[in-house]
Amino acid sequence: MKHVVELPVPRRESRRPGLSLPAALKLAETYIAQQRINIAPYYLYEAKYVLYGSKDDQDPSWFFWWVKEDGMIGDYVYIVVSIKTKNVFRPPSM
Numbered sequence: 001m002k003h004v005v006e007l008p009v010p011r012r013e014s015r016r017p018g019l020s021l022p023a024a025l026k027l028a029e030t031y032i033a034q035q036r037i038n039i040a041p042y043y044l045y046e047a048k049y050v051l052y053g054s055k056d057d058q059d060p061s062w063f064f065w066w067v068k069e070d071g072m073i074g075d076y077v078y079i080v081v082s083i084k085t086k087n088v089f090r091p092p093s094m
Helices: 021-034
Strands: 042-054 057-068 076-082
Touching (some): 021 042, 042 076
Antiparallel strands (some): 042 057
């Protein structure tokens, strides 16, 4: 005789970010205006969800990358928006 063992169903947690991509982009654009960063010759090249920070202290964030139209290497603007705190900052250049 075989017995069927019922296993507990794992709880499904939402993976949806607490801050939407469009809302984060608005925060980034507001920051750019407040900091008087001229992005007129740039275009938004990439927007993605990242874990920003050191291995022991990672913050779920939206990462935005603007590049210049002429394609000059190293001429770009990075902006990071924390999903948890909604803090916006421009990380140091590499």
